[in-house]
Amino acid sequence: MAKEVLYSSTRGALDKVKASEAILKGLAKDGGLFVPDHIPSLEKSLREISELSYQETAYEVMKLLLTDFTEEELRYCIEHAYDSKFDTKEIAPLAECGGAYYLELYHGATIAFKDMALSILPYLMTTAAKKNNVKNEIVILTATSGDTGKAALAGFADVKGTKIIVFYPKNGVSPIQERQMVTQTGDNTCVIGIEGNFDDAQTGVKKIFTDERICKELDANGFQFSSANSINIGRLVPQIVYYVYSYAKLLKEGRISDGDAINVVVPTGNFGNILAAYYAKQMGVNIAKLICASNSNKVLFDFFKSGTYDRNREFVLTSSPSMDILISSNLERLIYHIAGDDAGTDASLMKELNESGKYDITDAMKEKLSDFYGGYATEEETFAAIKDAFENYGYLMDTHTAVASSVYKKYVKETGDNTVTVIASTASPYKFTRSVMTALSHNDDSKDDFELAEKLCELSKVDIPEAVTSIRTAKVLHDKVVAKTDMEKAVKEFLKIQ
Ligand SMILES: *Cc1c(COP(=O)(O)O)cnc(C)c1O
Numbered sequence: 320m321a322k323e324v325l326y327s328s329t330r331g332a333l334d335k336v337k338a339s340e341a342i343l344k345g346l347a348k349d350g351g352l353f354v355p356d357h358i359p360s361l362e363k364s365l366r367e368i369s370e371l372s373y374q375e376t377a378y379e380v381m382k383l384l385l386t387d388f389t390e391e392e393l394r395y396c397i398e399h400a401y402d403s404k405f406d407t408k409e410i411a412p413l414a415e416c417g418g419a420y421y422l423e424l425y426h427g428a429t430i431a432f433k434d435m436a437l438s439i440l441p442y443l444m445t446t447a448a449k450k451n452n453v454k455n456e457i458v459i460l461t462a463t464s465g466d467t468g469k470a471a472l473a474g475f476a477d478v479k480g481t482k483i484i485v486f487y488p489k490n491g492v493s494p495i496q497e498r499q500m501v502t503q504t505g506d507n508t509c510v511i512g513i514e515g516n517f518d519d520a521q522t523g524v525k526k527i528f529t530d531e532r533i534c535k536e537l538d539a540n541g542f543q544f545s546s547a548n549s550i551n552i553g554r555l556v557p558q559i560v561y562y563v564y565s566y567a568k569l570l571k572e573g574r575i576s577d578g579d580a581i582n583v584v585v586p587t588g589n590f591g592n593i594l595a596a597y598y599a600k601q602m603g604v605n606i607a608k609l610i611c612a613s614n615s616n617k618v619l620f621d622f623f624k625s626g627t628y629d630r631n632r633e634f635v636l637t638s639s640p641s642m643d644i645l646i647s648s649n650l651e652r653l654i655y656h657i658a659g660d661d662a663g664t665d666a667s668l669m670k671e672l673n674e675s676g677k678y679d680i681t682d683a684m685k686e687k688l689s690d691f692y693g694g695y696a697t698e699e700e701t702f703a704a705i706k707d708a709f710e711n712y713g714y715l716m717d718t719h720t721a722v723a724s725s726v727y728k729k730y731v732k733e734t735g736d737n738t739v740t741v742i743a744s745t746a747s748p749y750k751f752t753r754s755v756m757t758a759l760s761h762n763d764d765s766k767d768d769f770e771l772a773e774k775l776c777e778l779s780k781v782d783i784p785e786a787v788t789s790i791r792t793a794k795v796l797h798d799k800v801v802a803k804t805d806m807e808k809a810v811k812e813f814l815k816i817q
Pocket residue numbers: 431432433466467549586587588589590591592593641642719720745746
């Protein structure tokens with residue numbers, strides 16, 4: 320038997336907990352994020368894994384990190400998550416375009432990559448609650464830059480023993496994203512717009528989460544919080560799976576040979592997706608470069624270049640709203656690891672970030688970032704990438720994927736590195752129809768997003784996903800908007816706590 324993996328806070332003030340407890344808690348009490356105390360290696364070879372289905376691959380990966388779940392429990396969670404909610408049996412297909420492989424992570428219920436983890440999180444969470452004899456109802460509190468919200472709502476709607484509250488920036492998401500959320504059914508769901516940006520929503524949620532007074536009030540009323548954001552380790556672990564799966568798939572198709580290195584490009588916001596690739600590398604997937612692609616909110620680009628993280632800058636609204644983020648929460652996990660799993664260093668840097676909005680890492684820490692490469696794409700470059708892929712290769716991509724595509728091209732030009740490359744494709748083009756149509760010079764302001772989707776379908780011959788057609792006439796069920804200072808009040812109102 321492999322050694323049990325335990326989880327501790329990046330800020331270190333607490334004892335280690337089992338995987339199921341870390342999933343239930345979401346965020347550690349000291350405000351830190353749960354990190355594994357060691358990263359186990361894959362047991363099967365990647366060649367062996369290449370013969371497995373997505374679900375079997377998921378089991379091979381997840382059993383190594385969620386060590387207190389039984390085989391039966393894990394298989395139950397996996398089978399219920401990765402089923403016909405996905406529109407392809409492959410779950411995460413690879414498409415070749417212009418010499419790179421696009422790993423399409425948007426074939427789930429809400430057509431963004433968040434489904435890869437959020438279709439399984441409710442099962443992991445309710446299983447964890449059972450294992451730990453939790454009697455309280457679990458309240459999922461989530462901040463979203465657009466995609467997490469809907470994916471979490473879809474996952475938790477009508478799940479017994481849970482309630483879910485989602486905060487989104489009222490003017491910071493696409494019309495389709497907003498419509499997806501405000502039409503969500505399920506008595507246990509609550510969707511609230513805030514007058515502020517994503518960082519405000521995320522900071523507000525973290526504050527409520529770690530407030531001892533509010534948590535006590537909740538407990539007295541039979542509730543406890545957990546998180547569906549990528550700060551929850553139950554989000555991160557399922558995301559490691561598709562990096563293992565895509566490498567194995569390239570092996571199986573003879574695109575690479577045993578042991579070959581690949582590069583991975585990830586359009587990045589909160590740093591969850593790319594951190595999963597980093598963990599996949601530690602588990603034994605030969606990833607040479609982890610290319611972190613940002614939009615005009617290029618805090619991470621500057622960080623990888625200079626070793627200084629500085630959020631003191633203007634927040635820009637872009638055509639890739641799910642990456643409009645200045646505080647990338649999951650970077651804290653990487654900081655902890657490159658500090659040599661040192662919670663003291665992490666805690667003091669995060670304190671600096673909180674107080675002055677910036678921090679510097681040491682040269683020794685910087686050296687450990689050599690596998691990472693940071694790049695960014697302007698709006699113009701993003702649109703050009705969409706147009707280029709469509710016109711030259713007949714491949715349609717969304718704005719987030721286009722940021723990655725553009726950064727990848729610049730990386731190859733700069734370095735001449737022709738290693739086989741996987742680009743994480745994080746959303747369906749139909750989630751950001753107007754921007755995609757603008758890129759293709761076919762925008763029409765007299766049409767709404769649904770009419771425009773029909774045009775895009777005529778043009779591209781790519782089917783409009785069910786997730787878009789089904790919300791066109793759905794009733795708006797959530798219309799609340801609050802000031803960013805009133806989030807606590809809104810939570811209590813929904814839970815009917817005085
Ligand atoms: C969430 C999201 C991202 C950013 O992923 P992180 O894990 O937050 O870095 C990129 N693209 C899309 C479409 C997303 O929904």
